[in-house]
Amino acid sequence: MPTNDKPANGQENPSFFDRLDQTPPPPALEPGGKHGTRLLARLRTAWKESWEEGGFLxxxxxxxxxxxxxxxxxxxTWIKTAALFAGISLIVILADTVGGIASATLKDLSTVPATGAGSGLWGTVDHPVREYLADQAAHLSVTPAALYAFWQLTGLLGLVGGFFGSAGARIAWLLFGLGSLAMIWSAAPAGGRAAATGLAALMWALASIFALRGLTLRPIVHNHPPQYQFNPALHLHATIPTPTPAGDDLGPDNIHPLQR
Known part of the structure; x- marks a missing residue:
């Protein structure tokens, strides 16, 4: 397979397989020698010539x-093609790995009972959410465990994605927090509703330090220098009269008579 690469002398540079076809069998071998030995010798010769200066390899x-x-x-072009192929293969492998991890995580979360009792600060926030989802799942074609697993997965993806600056993940994180506060306010006991909702708001605010990292409400002003600079300049064109020759002087006062 000839190539378009040419060495410094301007002649066409044969490829490795062309070198192999053009290489004669070594004279030291007898006609009745083994075919494998001849082929190996031709391969060795073609390989050596291809690595010489100006060779294909x-x-x-x-x-x-x-x-x-x-x-x-x-x-x-061949290096670009190899790099693009390697990059696409890496993206496919990473996508398959992330999909497997997300599927396993969702499966593990779905096995958690939706009405499990909690204790402590986290239980104060988590128990009303479980109760609310279990009550709503009775009117939907979905299990309470699936709703609870989806709620957890949304919060986890919003927290991690928001930490890396994803706008979509930060929107999901804000919706996750507002929805959680609404569920806690609705399902918490009447006597401790305000305390549970306020505690959940504080915990959500603390987690937002990581999820909304780098987000600012100040307007970003980009000062870019103008591409074209205008330098005004005033050009004055003064006309200098041509001096009169000495032979044209009429009178001592250099006064020219009027002509009709």
Missing amino acids: YQRWEEVFQARHASWHEIT
Whole structure:
């Protein structure tokens, strides 16, 4: 398979397989020798010639070595293709891994009982949410455990995604917090409704330090210098009269008579 690469002398540079086809069998071998030995010798010869200066493999190695200092547009096509293929493969592997982790996490969360009793500060916030979801699931075609698992997964993704600056994750985090406060206010006991909702608001605010990291309400002003600078200048054109020759003087006062 010939290539378009040419060495410094302007002649076409044959590829490794062309070298292999052009390499004659070594003369030291007898006609009745083994075919595998002849093929191995031709491969060794073609490999050695391809790595010589100006050879096919030598130039490919030079292109790989120069790619470290060149821009993306200056890199050869085969290196770009290999890099894009590796990048796409890595993205597919990461997407498959993340999908498997999310599926396993959702499956584990769905096994948690939706009406489990809690204690402490977290139980004060978590128990009303469980009660509210269990009451609403009775009117829906979904189990309370699935609703509770989805609520947990939404909060987890909003917290992690918001920490890395994702706008969609931060919107999900805000909706998750507002929805949680509404559920706690609705399902908490009447005597401790305000305390439970306020405690949940404080915990949500503390977690928002990480979820809304870097978010500011101040307007961002970008001061970019103008692309074109206008420098006003005033150009004065003064006309200097041509001096009169000495031979044209009429009278001592240099007065010209009027002409009709």
